[in-house]
Amino acid sequence: MTEEKKVVSIEDRIPKLRETRRKKANRRFIFYLTCLLVLIVFVVYLQSPLSYVREINVTGSQFVSKDVILKQSDISTERSLWSFQLENIEAKILELPEIKTAKVTRSWTHEVTVAVTEYKKIAYIDQGESLSPLLESGHTLDHVEKVDYKGDAPLLIGFDNEEIRKLMIEGMQALPTYLLSHISEIHYSPTEANPYQVHLNMIDGFELLTTIRGFSEHIKAYPSVVSQLDQANPGLIEIDHSGAIFNQFSEQPTTDPDLEIYEEGEENQLIIEEDE
Structure with a gap:
């Protein structure tokens, strides 16, 4: 028994093709219309409050x-x-x-x-009647009255030379915060032999004579130097690349047997061995 094939005439297929095309056209129109409306809404949104x-x-x-x-x-x-x-x-x-x-x-x-x-505030520049806060970038803020100084950063005194001040800032930037906070004042005190010499007043009562060249390394040695001294009898500590020497203000000598005492006038001078 042979199977009869169904034959669909072209006349029957045309309406279906037209309907399919119409649906596709409608969907395409709706898509484009939606995109246009979204674009219009977005533009209106951007222009509105x-x-x-x-x-x-x-x-x-x-x-x-x-x-x-x-x-x-x-x-x-x-x-x-x-x-x-x-x-x-x-x-x-x-x-x-x-x-x-x-x-x-x-x-x-x-x-x-x-x-x-x-930028962190690392110092105040003494301007005579007022102080200028100094940032680590080298920029200074508006002057503040000396009566408003709270001791939150060291005072820089005598640093009128811009190049010297820049070198000093670089040295202070390399210091840990806890060491920087131990400095009360930094005086620029150059000599003919050392044009980069500075004199520091520390908050623990000691004074420090050192140089801007290698400043951060010298100051980093300060805690180990002070730990060998009698805190009740502060004095002047000189630190440079060759080591540290202590000049005691009082006449009372140290009792530390590891320190060698040298008499120099009315002061006791001590050569201090820095800790490694």
């Missing part, structure tokens, strides 16, 4: 006010959240001499956060 920044947070600033940072960044609540490049804003903020790093982020809640890291 709905896209504006609602809140701006600034963190990490101490020396620079929030208003100064916002003015420098050109961010405001009257700008669209998407109208600026984050990298460009960060570059603008870094133009402020007090700012070391800047990171700007935004969220879908229309908040912008500006997180900055400022």
Whole structure:
């Protein structure tokens, strides 16, 4: 028994082809229309206050006010959240001499956060009647009255020479925070033999005579030197590349048998062996 094949005429197939094409055309039209509507809505959104920044947070600033940072960044609540490049804003903020790093982020809640890291304050420059806070970048802040000095950083006295001051800053930058906090004053006291000599007053009552060249290495030896001395009888410690010598202010000699005592006038001079 032979199987009869069903034959569909072209007349019967044409309506179905037309219907399929019509459905495809409709779907394509709906897709394009949806894309157009989304684009229109997005453009309207960007132009409307709905896209504006609602809140701006600034963190990490101490020396620079929030208003100064916002003015420098050109961010405001009257700008669209998407109208600026984050990298460009960060570059603008870094133009402020007090700012070391800047990171700007935004969220879908229309908040912008500006997180900055400022250069550390490492000293105050004595200007006579006032003090100028000095940052590790070498930039000085607005003058403060001496009565407002809280001893939170050493005083630099006599550092009018810009080159010498720059070398001094580099030496202080290499110091750990705990050592820097032990320094009360640094006086620039050059001699003909040593134009880089400095005289330091320490918070524990000792005085230190050293040089800007190799400053950080000399100061790092200070704790081991002081640990061998009688804290009740401070004096002047001279530290250079050859070692350390202690000149005691009082006439009372040290009782440490490891220290060799030398008489020099009314002072007791001690050659101190630095710890490795």
